[in-house]
Structure formats: structure tokens, C-alpha cells
Amino acid sequence: MHELSIASGLVEKLLEFSAHNPERTILEVRLEIGELSHIDSEQLRFCYESIAKETPLEGSILTIARVPAIVSCPHCTYRGRPDYWDEALAIAPVMTMRCPHCGKAVEAEQGHECAIKSVRLLDTHTAPSV
Ligand SMILES: [Zn+2]
Structure with missing residues (x-):
């Protein structure tokens, strides 16, 4: 289960960011995954969502782009x-x-890449309250 260790490493990194930037909410994480990395996008998304549960990352979207x-x-x-x-x-x-x-x-x-391309944040200080 390759995907589980990737997802936990990813969540760890994002939670670290979140701890240093408590006023910002992570809305979306864009990942790039190479065709040669043998990572299953669906598996990875599933692992990410299960690990992110009950953390500040809960509800964030993991968007996966395949790199040929x-x-x-x-x-x-x-x-x-x-x-x-x-x-x-x-x-x-x-x-x-x-x-x-x-x-x-x-x-x-x-084709071997597995990296965070960008992260979309919500700045709760400037964002209008819903
Ligand atoms: Zn040749």
C-alpha cells in the first residue's frame, strides 16, 4: 500500500503548514503524479480523505493531475x-x-513525480463570513 504512505506524508506536511498558519484554511490541494509512479489516484484520494478526517484538513479537496x-x-x-x-x-x-x-x-x-503543485487557501481574516 504505496498510496497510504504517500497520503500520510502529504497530510503530515499540510498539517505542519496549517499549524504555522492557523488563520488560513486549506481548501484544495493540487497534486501532480507521474505516469511512471504507479500510484492509483482513486486509492490515494481515499487514503487522503480517511487520514484528513478530524484534522484541520477535513473537507479539503485533493485534485490529482497525471503527468505523462x-x-x-x-x-x-x-x-x-x-x-x-x-x-x-x-x-x-x-x-x-x-x-x-x-x-x-x-x-x-x-513521469516519476509525486509532488504538491499548489494549494488553494481560504484566508479567514479577509474572507466574508458565510
Ligand atoms: Zn533510440
């Missing part, structure tokens, strides 16, 4: 989307770390 993988080939000049095995039997296309041009091993440039 970009690979580069050290053997030729290829740089771009990785190659996929698009087999009829596969449920989803399987990514291969193989160059679509020369067939040799490629290196991932982008």
Missing part, C-alpha cells in the same frame, strides 16, 4: 512518449521502456 511520461533515448535522438504494447488481450496499454525508433532501452525524463 517522457522518455529519451541515449542511443538515438528520440525524445517523447514511450512505446506501448497495445495488445488485444491487455486491459490497458502496457508501457515499455523501449525506444520506438531504435528499440533500445530508454531513460525516463518525466
